[in-house]
Amino acid sequence: MGAVERYAALRLAVRLVRHGVKLSIVHSGTGVARDYLRNLHREIHGRSPRGGPLVTSVGTVIKTRPQQAHASLFAAWYLRLDGRGLYQAINYTALLDAFELYLALIPGHQPPLLDINLAWATARDLRCGQAQVQHCPTCDVGFLVMRAGMLGSTCPLCSLYARV
């Protein structure tokens, strides 16, 4: 790896670690050594990183319509930023940019229902076909449909409007 490439990988790693992305994901996305990432995490967050398994499928974690609506917002930004490239590989810069845009759109008094690791799992599931973005002709927005889980393939916004 050349110096410029290494610098870009380290910058990306710092951004990912700052957002709390699991180190195994940061390692596979940037190629930066795990020991280095652990030190980076301690320096940024003042504590050791937590382990724990990765989400196997977003459909098993996203169980409510509001969660689905939040994941849809992220997925729509991610799709827009990365285009069709996301079907080949996870684009970590687009992942971070889309997640930051998603956070910016959540009103301050509302906790985000999607964290960065779930956003990553959404990007992964879009790539491997476990999830896809469908278009709702009623709301005219894209929404996330997941193969696993119980939410089906209808629009979360229409479903939430119907409850109002």
Ligand SMILES: [Zn+2]
């Ligand atoms: Zn709709």
